[in-house]
Amino acid sequence: MVQLSCKNVTMTYENTVALKDVSFEVQAGDYLCIVGENGSGKSTLIKGILGLTPVKSGTIAFSGGVSRDEIGYLPQQTEIQRNFPASVYEVVLSGCLNRMKRHPFYGKSQRQWAMDNLKRLGIEQIKNKSYQDLSGGQQQRVLLARALCATEKMLLLDEPITGLDPIVSGELYEIIGQLNRQSSVTILMVSHDVSCAVKYATKILHLSAGVSFFGDVKDYLESDVGRRFTGGGDHA
Numbered sequence: 001m002v003q004l005s006c007k008n009v010t011m012t013y014e015n016t017v018a019l020k021d022v023s024f025e026v027q028a029g030d031y032l033c034i035v036g037e038n039g040s041g042k043s044t045l046i047k048g049i050l051g052l053t054p055v056k057s058g059t060i061a062f063s064g065g066v067s068r069d070e071i072g073y074l075p076q077q078t079e080i081q082r083n084f085p086a087s088v089y090e091v092v093l094s095g096c097l098n099r100m101k102r103h104p105f106y107g108k109s110q111r112q113w114a115m116d117n118l119k120r121l122g123i124e125q126i127k128n129k130s131y132q133d134l135s136g137g138q139q140q141r142v143l144l145a146r147a148l149c150a151t152e153k154m155l156l157l158d159e160p161i162t163g164l165d166p167i168v169s170g171e172l173y174e175i176i177g178q179l180n181r182q183s184s185v186t187i188l189m190v191s192h193d194v195s196c197a198v199k200y201a202t203k204i205l206h207l208s209a210g211v212s213f214f215g216d217v218k219d220y221l222e223s224d225v226g227r228r229f230t231g232g233g234d235h236a
C-alpha cells in the first residue's frame with residue numbers, strides 16, 4: 001500500500017535548483033534511508049514532504065490512510081533545542097498537539113499516549129528530569145517518543161544519530177528498527193552514515209540533486225553508486 005508518492009519533484013531556492021525531477025514511492029512498512037553527499041537535496045526533500053517549502057513542479061501526495069499532518073517528525077537538533085527548558089514528560093506530551101484539533105488542554109488519552117511512549121522508549125524513569133540535563137542519546141529517545149505521540153504511521157527522522165557515540169547510535173538504530181518491524185511504523189530517515197543505512201534500512205534513496213538510486217538495499221549494494229559509497233564491502 002503506497003503511503004507517499006513523489007512524482008517528478010523539482011524544488012528551487014530563488015534560481016538555484018536544489019532537487020531535480022525526483023520520483024519515488026514509500027510503501028506502508030518501508031524503512032527508507034535517504035542518503036547523498038552534502039548539498040544533494042536531502043533536507044530540501046524533507047521540507048517538501050512536510051509542506052514547509054513549496055515544490056516548483058511535480059507532486060508530493062499522501063495516501064493509504066496517511067495524511068501530511070500525521071507524520072511524526074524528528075528534526076535535526078540545534079543547540080537551542082538541546083537547551084529546551086521543560087521536563088521529559090512535557091516534551092513528549094507536546095507531540096500530541098497536532099492530534100488535539102481545537103481542544104486547548106491535554107486530555108486523558110493524550111497523557112496516556114505520552115506515558116505509553118515513554119515506556120516504549122525506556123525513559124519513563126526519567127520523565128520528571130529536565131530535558132536539557134539529559135545526554136544526547138537520551139534526548140533523541142525523548143524526541144522519538146514525542147514524534148510517536150503524533151503518529152503511529154510514519155516517522156520522518158532527519159539525521160537522528162549525528163553526534164552520538166557508536167554504542168548509543170546502535171541502540172537508537174535498534175529502537176527505530178523495532179518500531180518499524182514490530183509496530184509497523186513506516187520510517188523515512190535522512191542519514192550521512194551509509195554503512196548504517198544499508199545495515200538497518202530496507203530501501204535506499206540516493207540523491208545527488210536528482211535520484212542516483214532508488215530501490216532495495218540489496219540492489220543498492222550491487223549498483224555502481226552503492227558500491228562507490230559503501231566501498232563495495234560486505235554488509236551482510
Ligand SMILES: Nc1ncnc2c1ncn2[C@@H]1O[C@H](COP(=O)(O)OP(=O)(O)OP(=O)(O)O)[C@@H](O)[C@H]1O
Nearest residue numbers: 013016017018036037038039040041042043044045
Ligand atoms: N535556504 C536556502 N537558500 C538557498 N539555497 C539553499 C537553501 N537551503 C539549501 N540550499 C541549497 O540547496 C541545495 C540542497 O541543500 P540541502 O540542504 O537540501 O542538502 P542536504 O543534502 O540536506 O545537505 P547536508 O547533507 O549538508 O545537510 C544546496 O546547494 C544548498 O546550498
